[in-house]
Each structure stands twice: as C-alpha cells, then as structure tokens.
Amino acid sequence: MPDPATKFHDRMLSLGLARVSEAAAIACADLIGRGDEKAADQAAVNAMRNQLNMLDIKGTVVIGEGERDEAPMLYIGEEVGAGEGPEVDIALDPLEGTTLTAKDMPNALTVIAMGPRGSMLHAPDVYMDKLAVGPGFRRGVVTLDMSPSERVSALATAKGCSTKDITVCVLDRPRHEDMIEEIRSTGAAIRLITDGDVAGIMHCAEAQKTGIDMYMGSGGAPEGVLAAAALKCMGGQIFGRLLFRNDDERGRAKKAGITNFDRVYTRDDLVTQDVIFAATGVTDGSILPGIKREPGYVTAETVLMRSKTGSVRHMSYRNPVSAI
Secondary structure, X not given: OOOHHHOOOHHHHHHHHHHHHHHHHHHOHHHOOOOOHHHHHHHHHHHHHHHHOOOOOEEEEEEOOOOHHHOOOOOOOOEEOOOOOOEEEEEEEEEEOHHHHHOOOOOOEEEEEEEEOOOEOOOOOOEEEEEEEOOOOOOOOOOOOOOHHXXXXXXXXXXXXXXXXXXXXXXXXXXXXXXXXXXHHOOOEEEEEOOOHHHHHHHHOOHHXXXXXXXXXXXXXXXXXXXXXXXXXXXXXXXXXXEOOOHHHHHHHHHOOOOOOOOEXXXXXXXXXXXXXXXXXXXXXXXXXXXXXXXXXXXXXXXXXXXXXXXXXXEEEEEEHHHO
C-alpha cells in the first residue's frame, strides 16, 4: 500500500500552489511598465523558487526556464521543494509575458501547474504547431490536418453559427501572415496577441467571457504543456505537433525522450494525469485583473483549478506593502 505521506494530495497542495503563483506576480509588480524584461523575469523566478521550496514535495521542474546552462534558476530538471512528501512534476512560467510586463500591456500572468511524477510531457524547447477550442464539442471537431479555413468552417458548423461569428486568437508573428489571411477569407475575426499564448489558449475555455472561440498557430512547446494543464482543468481540446528547424532541435527532442517527431499530441497526451493549476494576473487582462496597489497594500488575483474535480476558484489576496 502506498505511503499516505507520498501520495499526491491535490486538494492539500492547491493552496500552496496559489501562494507560489501570487508571490511571483507580486515580486515583479514594481517592474510593470519599467521596460526591463530581464529584471521582471528574474524577480518572478526568485520568488517562485523560494515559495516552491517551502512546499512539502519532492518536485522536478519538467517545463521551466530552459536548459540548466541557459537559466540561473528553475531550469528543466531542477529539483525543488522541501524534499519530503510526494514526487511531483512541475510546469511553470514565472512570468508569461515578460514583454507585456515591461510595456504594461494586457494579459501578463504568472503560471504554474503540478501533477504526480510522470504526468506531463517533457517538451523540448522548440516550436509547436497548436490548435485549441473550448469545452462542449465532440472530440476532433477540428484537427491539425485541416487547413485554417476548414477549421473555422468546422467549428462554425458545430456551433450552429456563421463563420463570421467565429473569433480566432493568433500570435502576431510574420510566420502567421498566410494563415491570418486565410482565416480572414472566411469572414472570421482574429484577435492578435503580441505574447502569452498560454493565456491565448485559456481564452478558448471561456468563450462567452473572452469572445475567443479558437486558438491556432505556432509557439513554444513548453507553453503548450502549460496550456494543456489549464484546459485539463477548464475543459476543452488542444492539439500540438512539434516543429523542428534544425538537427540541434531534433537532438533536444531525443534528449527529452521523444522519438516520433510527427506525432500529434492531444490534451491528455500532454498531461496524462490529474493536475492542479494556478495563474495570477500581473497586468490587467481578460482572464484576470493585474496587480493593484492601494495605500499600504498590494492586491493580487489568482485562479486556482483542479482537474480532478473541475473546480475553479478565483482568489483575491491582499498583503501589506511592508510585508513584501
């Protein structure tokens, strides 16, 4: 029988995970709009790591700030936690939207997910072709094998609406120009975002609130795993296929244990077991409000989710400035 002390108690760990996310957001609050991306990211990294090391876990960072030689803290493979308790995988982005934070633009978040050991794909730091929709649709209503226009048409049919009523979220990058043109040819609207595709994909799960029905385009593979963890809790579908530009990137994939370079990953391939997920707003956005300063206080807003129960908690945390 498994030792109860080493079992992954998602309910007991969830509040601790929220504190990790909150601490990272509050740590970079003074750097919002200051134009220093590196300083903001480092502040969030330091705070997140300090809080993680207070948790009674044996944690391994499987999605982090890059390889060990590329990141001073929270690198892939780093061990975190107090060293006692369950063995867990951790996927994180201490500051998803460093540019958004530096420029005080919407939807910068701190993001972290946790699950039992072996629950999340060890995605290499390469690009991933991504496609996501929210809950309530049959499995495979849209696929990566469809063209962008076919995806829009298929989703409109499933929703019982015109393609003109569909809004697609896309990262504003030159590589997406042809795709954007094809999507617009259907009459669909596009919400362009400058950064932060974890938030972009999360928007699909709350289409009535955000107005976004679908996400498509290429972005970082690690962010794809984080987004899948969010959708595991919120509902919805995500599909991802790794993209390789050279042999070095294929080598990274082999190092991560990936042998099928053409595989299309589903949400449940990217995150295979129940997880907990927390995100805290840094700048105001359509998912969460950002950090607010009041006389003597700082306030942070966090969403905390558990895939096991489907529970979604929105939490407001107010702390005296003197305590930060």
